[in-house]
Amino acid sequence: MKEDFSLDVIFEQFTQYLEKNKLRKTPERFAVIKKVFQTEGFFEIEQLYNALKTDYRVSLATVYNTIEHMIQANLVIKHQFPGNSSKYEKHFNKQNHYYLICTKCGSIKEFSDLKIKNLIKMKSFTTFEPGYHSLNLFGLCSKCNPKSKKKINSINAETKKTTK
Amino acid sequence: MKEDFSLDVIFEQFTQYLEKNKLRKTPERFAVIKKVFQTEGFFEIEQLYNALKTDYRVSLATVYNTIEHMIQANLVIKHQFPGNSSKYEKHFNKQNHYYLICTKCGSIKEFSDLKIKNLIKMKSFTTFEPGYHSLNLFGLCSKCNPKSKKKINSINAETKKTTK
DNA sequence: TTTGTTGCAAAACGTTTGCAGCCTC
């Protein structure tokens, strides 16, 4: 799930959000954003906080606060998968999110599918304005599936191939 | 999202699960199940616990414990929508779950779409065995959408119509 | 100067755990 972005553009987008909402441009906020966009894949708050602490003085409360703003500004997505703590993910512009979640071991694997994506995007509603969507397929991963000694009759095995 | 079920069948399915796993058939467990299947829509543990307490002596721990077994037995689904506490839903046999979630007010509305459902069900994976899926569309509900004084150009407004 | 934002620590909250006694099997 590669994305093109430069920190400048991100900062710009966030600055606009801050100004629009009459919020202050504090160094802490930009430090958090920078770290988030340097992080690959999911991250948890505690993780991010620890990473930040090493070269910057921030409090947990500020990290939570800033992430919340980033969500509002459409720069971060919050996932609440099975497990104790929420997972977050950077989210440059609108994107969609497809996951295979193992109901036994909890492992999460991303996949993508253009046909599904387009079909969902086509759909419109009378009173709801869709932004992004996320699709979770719950099931058993290869490790947890008893009858999986390599499944052969896959019609279209396109995990991690269809992207972009 | 109406479902046909009788408590007997549910009890039967759960009993099978218990026996298969060498677990005991305690009255508490059946009291929890009964209450769950008498509940419409989502519920939270605290809610369920309070409802049960009025006419039965159960502990919170037992409620959590039993719900966990019901999930394993495929009788309950756990949702972790934005918000503090998990939401649960009875789940008789395999079903899928489609929601419109307002990113502003957090309201959740169910919808369904046969085309999407079928397309997703068609998909197969080399190393993953899908069970059920859930699709979350995040966006703005009518109340929170500034430019929604009744949207007219909806191509196919089929919320709550496609459900079988 | 004003007032939003910060760090800190305490509190809150949902959920999990330990344990003695109970009850299914």
Next chain:
DNA sequence: GAGGCTGCAAACGTTTTGCAACAAA
């Protein structure tokens, strides 16, 4: 009878909150 299950209360881990000091506007 043995061992899984219960209720209870304490513990846990994440997230939120209150507040005085600080700093962006």
